[in-house]
Amino acid sequence: MLARDDDILKAAEDWKKKGRGVALATVVETWGSAPRPVGSNLVIDEEGNFLGSVSGGCVEGAVVTEAIDVIESGQPKMLEFGVADETAWKVGLSCGGTIRVFVEKVE
């Protein structure tokens, strides 16, 4: 997903205005080398469609699942992920960091 941040936030607005349930996920903290900088956004709708990224694809699936809960409950969540794993090291990625992602409903 190489969508620019402008497009992501615009999509969040457009999706909401079309009546879809929408959540916004934002990288709020990183430790070590994380794939996406603080402030990166992922927008998710209630059907699991998404745009943007909060990692290099490592945790988007989990964020989308959590975001669907957030859309239902309306309660924001703070998620934390360790990015390091065996596979990442094997293919030469050195992203041994941790990221914290804030997920909130657009309402």
Next chain:
Amino acid sequence: MRLDILTALNAERSARRAALVVTDVASGEQRLVKGGDIAGDPLKDLLEKRLRSGKSGMEETPQGRVFLTVHVPATRLLITGAVHISQVLAPIAALLGYDVTIVDPRTAFASIERFPDVKVIAEWPDAALPPLGIDRYTAFVALTHDPKIDDPALLHALARGCFYIGALGSKKTHARRVERLKAQGLTDAAVARIHAPIGIDIGAVSPAEIAVAIMAQVTARLRQSAEGNT
């Protein structure tokens, strides 16, 4: 995020105006602070610091932990002169994240083959510049050596408050430029905003080295000066 905040934020972004979103981490409460409203905000110092660095992040405040999301317009580099230095300056600036536009009415210079992947406008500054929306997130460098092209563009860049303004030329050339610009009514303070000779002093000789010296100076202006606009 409330839809009204999101809509207002997107409006600021599309108008190329800076804005920050302050999120109370504990409660999830949010507010939007427009760039022009920072001076009157209780978190003024933190917001200014964040705006200057362009980086979002967590901050401790007397009211608890907040997350500050910084939205600054993409920086742009405007160049007059589709010259040899521009050919290396444009790709270096692009790597640094700038949207690059080159203006040169001399069509022989401003050929697309010499500038792949760069927006080149083969018109006089008076026609080319007004539609570009030059602003304080734009750096301007005058590289033609031709007063007919550089001078009107310099006047435009100064009027629009570009965060960096530089002009190629020796001290002697610049002294003549200063005389001309003052004759057009510019103040000493305005003229002093022009970096000339252009670039930090690293003894640059080749066009690529001069380009590095220029972008180092542009970067320093962007990251080190208060408000990024002096």
